[in-house]
Amino acid sequence: MRVTTGQHHPGEHPHVAAEAAPRPGGEDLGVILARALKDVGKNQKDLAAAVAVSHSTLNHWVTGKRGTSRADPEIFRRMAEQLRAWGSDVTVRELFQAVGRRVPGPTDREREQRLLDIYRSLPVEAQRALVQTAEAMKPGAISTG
Template identity: 30%
Template sequence: MLAHVEEDVDGLAALIQRVKDEKGWGFTTIARRSGLPTSTVHSWATRVRGTGSRGPAPEKLRKLAKGLGLPAAEVFEAAGRRVPGPLSPDEESHFLHMLRELDTKERRVVLATMEAMRSDKEASQ
């Protein structure tokens, strides 16, 4: 599994370096545009430190994609992460409506189930 994480970090590093070189941006510019700490962008691009056993968090990858001006799918793929599927406004509304009808205990069960599903998918990659 460690080799897989290292390969993923290399793909993300290459993507950041490519955009940096193409646009003439520094790490500070990328970080500012992404809403991320400069140290985070720098470490991903130079592989100075790891990104954890599961790689960068999806929220951070979305921010990076926006800052780089790239589709989220491209950044997720470079990081070796499963690309989240699209969620229509109607689907989101339906999920939230159903979730709001649950009591606290039921919501915890739903959350735990969703987290387990995500972990299973990440482990199988």
């Protein structure tokens, strides 16, 4: 029997869950974005352009003039990814919590990257064994043993 604590998603490694814990004080979207943008030397216009949302819409979310309930959740994931690419420590979990959304599990791309990272960290013989195991797991694979 496997015992885990907290929310777990297949392919999510343990330090991601710990890193993604909400910040103390439960900051709102405006506070988080203002801090992150200042840290990386960018502004709302830069972020809006990078995530393909109008500056006006982003500004309304930040100032609370417009809610985020109808916004595509992928926008918040893109915001976090872009801010991280610029050097911020903002997480997807943090942004989703700030807008009152259910925190999504890792994307297919994130799970694939995690698997690739694991594969690359293994010695050659273990890499071969992992490939053989994966091949055996494919639909229609014939078991020989």
